[in-house]
Amino acid sequence: MIARDTLKGWGFVAPALLWTLAFFVVPFVVMGAMSLATLEGRTLVWGFSLANYAELAQKAYLWRAVLVSLEITLTVTVLSILLAYPLAWIIAFRVPPRWQRLALLLAILPFWTSYVVRSYAWLLVLSREGVVNKALMTLGLIAEPITLANTRIATVTGFVHFFVMLLTLTIFANLIQLSPNYRRAAMDLGANAFQTFRHVILPLTLPGIVTGAFLTFVLCIGDYITPQILGGNNELTVPQVIMVQLGRRADFPLASALAIVLMGLVTLAYLGCARWLRLDRI
């Protein structure tokens, strides 16, 4: 009887499982194998060669891309947490409860703009004739328009904008679950506001922060659009280099090796924060 029930269960799971195996696991294995193949002229030679990884270590434009990606991603993650935490705090504890849901909804509404459109919108705001330059000149803070678009500043701004919204949501969810008794108890025991935050609230919200930070890291380091539209071509990130390999040279082995390196970085980030991660609670 149990065996029959199990069989039925597999019947229901099978379509989703087969889809994931055929269109996710198999491509992934192919990509792994491809990263060990080589291109000779234009023909692909399967094998077990580490040549692509060696090339990555030797060629400056390749390992530079890894560094640029890491620098941008870490900057974005830290900045986003620092900006989102106070915002989530204010919405959770300062905004009157009846306006809370509305405030949160408004704070994350532009999260749902398509990322191509969002990056274009930032290009618009940051361009030489754009809103920011016009505003700064009207205020007399600058005499000449400053170059903001097509720089790393623009890439980071575009990313931070997106991830502040994401992190506000995850940190808010964490803060609102905390019983007010923790704060009351800390205050009763003589802690001031800062001590209460430092020793009670912060440790309790750490899982939410780390989960959000991990998501930020994963989504940021794998994104092609934001640096491509906003960053210009002065420096390339790993996804941009992958796309160059695909487009200009059809070098699938090298692109695969770069993708594997990207996965490796994500895995390292995962191991680094696994202790606090609560991925099942997203």
Place this chain on the structure above:
Amino acid sequence: MRVLPWIYLTAAFVFIYLPVGALVLFSFQGGGLPVPPFDGPSLRWYADILGDEDLVAALLHSLAVAGGSSAVACTLGFLAAYGLARHVMPGSALVRGLLIAPLTVSYLIVGLGLLMVLQRLGLPLSLMTAGIGHVVINLPLCFAIIYASMGAQQQNAERAARDLGAREWQVVTLVTVPMLMPALLAAFFLSVTLSWDEFIISFLLTRFDVTLPVEIWSLLRSGLSPRLNAIGSLVFLVSIVAVFLAELLIFRKRP
């Protein structure tokens, strides 16, 4: 000290709404450049894009891919959730892990892997292949949402139906699906939003017929234009409607 939080809140909202505001405002620009000073309002750019055949075709392609891939992702996700929640299965933790796994991999890598397999097999790229990719990224989400909403309450109703002589397919279609409808629709609309906005997989896996984000991408090369503002504003509007529908359905469930 009292006003500081409100100053911060205002500044944060300005930052959050600056790009969207500029996007929508200058979509009503009268002149040819979407930068200050504003000289509208004018609807000429909306008229312009709605008369553009390529754009309208791309919009329809996007809707078809989003609707189709979301329907498949929801169906597969529901079946898997039902199987795992209602039947005793050895190794179910492993299966759940495998179904969720694509969530942790960036879209670029999912698209790259699929592209290589399709090329090896000599299969042509089309809207269909982009849709297959979108199912891969949306299936984990649909599965997770539906699995999380399968509670003991439905299980009791299912048992009652079974005791009254319903067969398994009748239980599923007449009891489980109607009871889970809010979760199913929430998963569907969320999936539609993500597919509607998705760029990189569509870019890698389509060739002649493309989706709207890919079309926007190719228009971007010619620089800033109020046309792009108008398209972007419309895309934003569609996403917002889908998100609101999903929100409404999720929160009607637990009042």
